[in-house]
Amino acid sequence: MHIKTWHAVLFLALMSCALVIVELPQTTWLTSAALSLSFGAAAVALMGAAALLGGRWKSVESLFGGLDRVYLTHKWLGIWALVFASFHFVFKANLEAWQTASIISLPPYYTRLARQLSFIALMLIVMLALNRKIPYSVWRWWHKLSGPLFLIVILHWLSFKSPIALDSPAGIWLATLSALGVAAAGYKLLLYPFLANHAEYRIVEANSGANALHLELAPVKRALSFEPGQFGFIRMKEDGLREPHPFTIASHSEPDGHVHFVIRALGDYTHKLVKEASAGMYADIYAPYGRFRRLPASEREVWIGGGVGISPFIAWLTDQSAKNLEKVTLFYFFTPGREFPSAEVLDDLARQYGAEFIPVSTGPSSPEFIRRFGEIAQNAGPAAVDISFCGPKGLLKRIQALMRENKIPDANLRYEYFEFR
Template sequence: MKTWHCTLGILLITAVTLLLEIPVNTWLTSATLSMIFGTTALLYMAASCLLGSRWRAVESVFGGLDRVYETHKWLGIWALVLASYHFVFKANLDEWNSVPIFELPKYWTRLARQLSYVALGLIVLLALNRKIPYSQWRWWHKLSGPLFLIVIVHWLSFKSPITLSSPVGVWVALFCATGVLAAVYKLLLYPCVGRAGEYRVAAVSRDKGAVHLTLEPVRQKFAFKAGQFAFLAMQEKGLREPHPFTIASAHASNGQIEFVIRGLGDYTSKLCECAKIGMHADIYAPYGRFKRPAHAKQEVWIGAGVGISPFISWLQDAQAKDFDNATLVYCFNPSRAFPPVEALQAMAEQRGVRFIGNPGGLDALVDSLHHAVGRTEPANVHVSFCGPKGLLLKVRELMTAQHIPRANLHIELFEFR
């Protein structure tokens, strides 16, 4: 499922079931549109809670937790857009025979309406503000669940043509109930039941503002596949917030797991500076669906900065094969390259992967795609990418120039916020 499938699907189902409850002659009015948009905004919030639960079933539907969080973000944005229209335009007509599902005094009914819009705006603005330190942002974002309850109170207490026994009422009630359960699970139960294992830092390597961590299991280890990621929470003051990092190693029998982390924000900078051997960490994992394409005749792997991590795990996967058809392009800043280019080149050559170091410009990317197209048809070339959005746009342009289908591009979303 893609983001637009989710947003458009919820909107259409809400619109159809709601139109069944009101007179046909009122369909083409601002009040009807306001009611549809307001109800859909409520359901977008419920869906955001559901997507934020990290349930395995939800991840499977979207094809990876990175896609889940991308949809989660856009649901919040569209909820605020639709709620703004609903807030401005009256969502009631005399012909509707509107009654509240749960009646409250007028003061509290009006207050719930105003607070619900303020709550939604606060959630979205806080979620999208990158200037807020991660530790503070995470705790503010935890308020999403409780604030969602205010919006539900507004729906139940405000006059509308929706009844709990109607199709739209059943649709909204079930969706909201699922959203509340998901929010309660994430807020209270996930730290207890979602933990995959406790680990100890066994080795630390630092260079150029980055750190390479090797952790070994203390109590419980978990199996994972090359290309997946985990939420790492160090058991140290200021580093306890679970933070997503791509696993930079393949699954090993001894349970060891590795991460390559660059200090790009307040949390990662502190982690790079303070991490030391002997520290303990909780790891919630595994997540993600970043896998090598099956039956690809030519593969081009493009990793930029710490986006090289999933490709390191691919190279270490003892069960993988057909490396002679792969080209690894490492895009890096010479002053910040970590792991070192020489180490990655040796690792690639050991597995028979063609390696290209790209310290800047697009020449290496053009060469890698041209080389792949020269060995097979463009339709048989598959590109796997992990890196910033700016470079992703360039990769798409180069693929178009080489007539490689857009569908042959597989990406791991680089940012969650």
């Protein structure tokens, strides 16, 4: 059982509001001022938790079941923090019946300035995080400001007069989350490049085609240990390509330590990487991340890869320790002329390891796909079919609808979120 996004948002919000409310006179609990103060505390708590999740700490990843889930929760914590902060900004969080004092005393001008800047800082963080039109190179550097901007939010909490004392349960709660958030943001900003698990690799082969790239890299000194289906962040040591990007590892752990990636040209950076990557270049790989693992105990397995989402299934398929691949049907969704690797290469690979391979070039409405999917569910029994998916959101929704049509339980679907932004 892992923490889900709604678990985190709901728990942090309710806990923050409850701890604040009990500090107030009961006669004021239902006032807009009480709600404003509670929602302001919730916004601080959610921001602290979002900063904590952004640190890429392994312990946090384990709690959420994968870094893809961590980043999804990180995004929604920021969104809900802005919702609560907006209410707090509009309504006055003070009443004459309250005994108030500031934790840190600032001149009135700077207290008001911290209040205004904290809301602007939060709004800026969330808007930048959600704006997909910003080039990644620009977005990444702006997003690095999230930690320093969070300090302004903390300053606002400490400097404005409220009935929340630092040594009260609410004060300890906010101080703890703020401290963890600042520590994680500081680690990610300053220490992560040095302390996170990583190794230097050299490209030994770079084959490109159909706006995609297959990279094979060899370790320079030591090799990273990973499981098939996990992913890593590649940071090329070349001018113009130094931005770290996440890519699924398309191989199992090999004796020589080599690692493979299949990369699709989807944005400015990946287009440049596909065009310029060549043998002899060096890169740092930060890995492993992700919890997208095969469940070999399943009676019947269906693997569905969309576009570059085929990468983890290549790793699963070629895993030397893999068993019972004859129970596997691999569906590969691709756009004709853009598939990489080609359907022919994957078909040969599947035959070699005993799995069934079905290429689908006409989308999820393909009669062949719908027919074969239904046959698998009917022959094995809906409850016995385990589905693993990696691909775009639109394709995922269609797969979920097809599962319902064939009475396959929702719990039988495992998937990795395809996009981080």
